[in-house]
Amino acid sequence: MNRPRSQQIVYWSLVILTLLTLSAPTFVVLGASFTSGNIIQFPPDGFSLKWYAAIIGEQNLRDAFGRSLIVATICVLVSLPTGTLAGIALSKFRIRGANAIQIYLLLPFTIPLIGSGIGLMLAFGDAGILGNLWPIGIATAVINLPFMIWAVSSSAVGLDPDLELAAQSCGAGPVQTFFSVTLPAVAPGVITGSLLMFILSLNEFLVSLLLVDARIVTLPVQIYNSIRSIITPDLAAVSVVFIVVAMLAIAALDKLVGLEIFLKSK
């Protein structure tokens, strides 16, 4: 590409500006977490790992993090089979009222989270299951399910319908066809969706806030509780832990799905 110099300068300035804006919060929080002072601030006051040591030492945070991991795992366990089957069905069959189903599945997005949160709280309260961790996992699965379905259907749309017929003509029955041909073909979508669901569930704050009680706070709620008292640099350190978990998930995604796409023919 051979563009005039002035044009190149404008393009590059825009690119750099965008990159800075997008990554600034991450850098600020990363810097603040390494401060050796006692106030959360950027640029940090000296360098130390004492706030990381502090969060490791803090039982509440560790427990909350553990609970968040459990919630996120339950969320994936619930959304993986349902979202995968729904995603394949919606793209493969011309279902009567498919549009209505799509809209219905979008509902959790159109209702403000506070609304769904209160609804779930009432429902779970009636069922007498509040105070457990697993309903929070189910709640985050319900709210974020469209992400799972979209991820799977985008893989399933590209699925050659002849692949399943080919499996049948090779002698595979319906169940064998699903597990040996259909599922591997949509695997990239399933992996992407699952990791997305894991991160979304791990980070879910508002709905968790309404469904937890003091004994089972999740990490985002724990952080929120801390902000309400004194804001100390350990919060920055916790945020960095969040960022690291998300980056690990993305790295895993790149490794697994990138590999899968690489293996796909054409």
Added chain:
Amino acid sequence: MNTHSIPAVSASNVEMQFPGLLAVKDANFELDNGRFLTILGPSGSGKTTLLRMIAGFLKPTRGEIFIKGKEVSAVAPNKRSVGMVFQKLALFPHMTAAQNVAFPLKMRRFDAKKIPARVSEFLNLVRLDGLEDRRMNELSGGQQQRVAIARALVFEPDLLLLDEPLAALDRKLREEMQLEFRRIQKELGVTTINVTHDQREALVVSDQIIVMDHGEIQQDASPTQMYRTPHNPFVANFIGVTNLFVGQLAAVSGEAVDVTIGALTLSGILRSSPETAVLGAQVRCAVRAEQIRISAALDALGELDAAFQGTVKDVIFEGERLLYELSIPELGDDPVRIFHHDQNDFATHDVGETVHIGWMNRDMHIFVAP
């Protein structure tokens, strides 16, 4: 050749009615063991629908299909002994070449100890030895074709179906693969049904050809019969390049008939059933482009039954032959198309030149218009 009393495949009054579309009408045919049948037709002629009914992916709305004498309407595709090569091949992208070929053996519960030997035997057959561990995206188009053939044949099916797998290939590779299909089919003696819109492919590979149009079987014959004695103008036009003239039936004596085209009276062979040959009936007269002789001098044409003079409108060079388009007002407004491939005398005629053409009566096929 092995002649069994029970045909390998037969169809009886098979019909496929889709909502708003009758895709296959009253199809009847028989295919003997070990033979290679091509279903030939333009897109939308119902040929793929017929193939998919034989594979079991579609259930006929009427009629019966028999494989080895057994009616198969109620038999699921995975319970039929039918191998299929798909148009877009439908190879499993997450498997290697060897895994693709082993898949039908696993699904059909072959003795696991014998699978590796069988897989390499069939990869050898399609000349893919050494590429067992390649993924599908690491193979060329021709190599993928070979994996698909091996996968369809490895379990030794009663019947092999080919759903236009060669359509997407370039011409050279396509012709190579046509001969390859023919070689493998002969080597294994597997009964084969091939679907294509390529009339050349049909003539090259088949023992038997079925021409379809608008969901109906137009003709069921051997390649030579199909070429020499087409049953109707559609077949005459679809196989080879054919000139069609409209005329009227003037005289009938058995197969030999006279027709009038404008002010001319010409003779030809009746290809429609004799009872339709009513004097004065409208007919279409077909003469193949390669059966018309062309020369600058009338004497050079040799003995001919019908001869005309015309003007060259266009000359198209096709490599091994030339295609002339001539204007002959006596025969109507459409240009008359003629192939010329006299290797010794490749003297070409120029556009605007007046030339002599002619043909023999036996090469003019007469069809009574329905």
